[in-house]
Amino acid sequence: MRSDPQRLSFSIGARDGAARAGVIQTPHGPIETPAFIPLATKGSVRGLDTDEVAGLGYQLILGNTYHLFDSPGPERIAAAGDLHGFMNWDRALITDSGGFQVFSLAHGGVANEVKGSGRKGDHGSEVEITEEGARFRSPRDGRELFLSPEVSMQIQAELGADIALAFDECTPFHADRDYTARSTERTHRWLDRCVAWYDEHGPSGQALFGIVQGGTHEDLRRESAEAVSAAGVHGLAIGGTLGRDKEEMAAVLAFTAPLLPEEAAKHLLGIGEVDDLLGGISLGLDVFDCAVPTRLARHGVALAPSPETRWRLDLRKGRWVGDRRPMVEGCPCPACTRHDRDYISYLSRAEELTAVRLIVLHNLTYMRELTTHARSAIEAGTFDAYRAAVLAGSPPWTA
């Protein structure tokens, strides 16, 4: 692991089993872990201004290199200083490398494919992948775009994130072992090129995380964890497919997480459902980004303490007519303290923008409460009990 405290340091303040409560220090302030990371994919968190995201207690958000490369382009963001300046966000920022999105284009069905539920090979012809990098067409306007380890690092340098992610090949679930092994080796060669670019050009305020691949294969995950740890990065992320379902994901994470160096900050990419996040925390993972909390809001779905519905309260259902309860009893969010299910359900079915906003505020409050209370439980040595209570249906703030 690279030690570079002016760029990033990670200290662990408390442990409870494998779980830990830590602080990642960045040039844009601290990130108390475990932490959920809201997505600002295209430069805004859905429906919120950045000061509101900070007001909810978030210290880190994620911008997406692929989307911001496509539009508005890194030059335009650099002209505003960096992505912090462009968005007016003065806390910490991490950028995805673009690998996930490019290989989703190549393999079809984006997240579904990585998660094992997509079809194979849709739109594969849109992307040409070579050892050099990936050439593809903008799905927005058809322009030809090219991403490689060097280009991704260059863009992320222009975006000025506190944490850049190495450009990886995100192996899909349906790939066989042989493909996954060769793909993981390419990810390691690409990581070396990222590190080489970074050694020469890396911004003084930016740290670099490597991405551990290897699919669902323990030996490949082990090789990858060793290669990435040795490559000279400040932290590690777990990427790629974690299997067909939650059981397989739990098993893959159970053997992968311990392979990562104890002292490193560890990011689980793209995972952020309530149970999965608690599972990741129990394995010593520190930060988690996920589109689900903000995406659900668009479809009228609020997070709620109901394991039997995967923590989803579908406000578009007709059954909430006349229901005077808040989305979740006791929730401190601005929506639950002011409105009932009857009203929010009506607004959501009527496609009123205000509904999306209210549910985003709720869902992000819910996730922040979850990680804040998980952190307290780790400090108190009661994380297992906290996790069990939430998995049994307690709200995150009372467990």
Added chain:
Amino acid sequence: MRSDPQRLSFSIGARDGAARAGVIQTPHGPIETPAFIPLATKGSVRGLDTDEVAGLGYQLILGNTYHLFDSPGPERIAAAGDLHGFMNWDRALITDSGGFQVFSLAHGGVANEVKGSGRKGDHGSEVEITEEGARFRSPRDGRELFLSPEVSMQIQAELGADIALAFDECTPFHADRDYTARSTERTHRWLDRCVAWYDEHGPSGQALFGIVQGGTHEDLRRESAEAVSAAGVHGLAIGGTLGRDKEEMAAVLAFTAPLLPEEAAKHLLGIGEVDDLLGGISLGLDVFDCAVPTRLARHGVALAPSPETRWRLDLRKGRWVGDRRPMVEGCPCPACTRHDRDYISYLSRAEELTAVRLIVLHNLTYMRELTTHARSAIEAGTFDAYRAAVLAGSPPWTA
């Protein structure tokens, strides 16, 4: 005019020519006039929670009887207490009677038709208008619905608005004089039925405004103003077509406004562009509702001090790339104090929800600044100079 101070009182604190600065007292607090009224057509102001609308300084918002009748229905709103309770809005509320929307369905092209730019007779078969009322199909789900003076009053009673508007026939621009005359007479008969219903059933906390029709015909407007004033209402609104263009509107308002009783609160329905609003104020009109400020935001258009573009700044244009100025220099709104045109233009073109929200906050701040400063100018006896400065391109807060 009806005097009923526990329901509504209007006092004029200052005059400057025909313009006046007043206060409408309602059971849900005062409305300082002149006032712009944001639309909460379906129960929310676009993208904002009601506490934010109050935070912008608004004391009165408008809900729409036609839309709320269609969905969620008055029973459901009454079950929450009233529309105040349903939305959690504790300031004053006015409800449109539904007449405008029904007759827009009948005559095609909603606002365009009333304003003279629509085509005649589209969808006319959808609405059956008789002396009893209007029978039509829900454009949402095809259910047959019926609105009449009594039904509209009943719904508005259930909505619990501080101010209800009488159910009128909203004569379109293309109607000839004879049709307009007969239509206006029907509006008066319907007003008598509204008042009769109200005398028997009107909620103790609700005032009733009548609507002056008569199209672009001075004699018809005169007859209508006299009939409405004599009908036993607490205030008056000017409705129906005001002509083909801004010149004709100014002329129609110039002869219509003085026909209304001096002591009455006067509402100009559906008009709220910057120049029109100042014109209305100069004629002694007090409150103005309009969809434009919130609707423009959805299309990426901010209000700005540029008479040559009708006070519109189109942020979807490419020319704002790299522009570090706020939407409007000196604007106190949360968007202008935090973001530049470059960012908001990008967000709007990217269809990010946050863009709509930021521009709504700006546009409603702009309108509130306009009426607040108009009020101060009236109190200072400088309204003509204020109006001239704004019409010449000064921002509302510096003129």
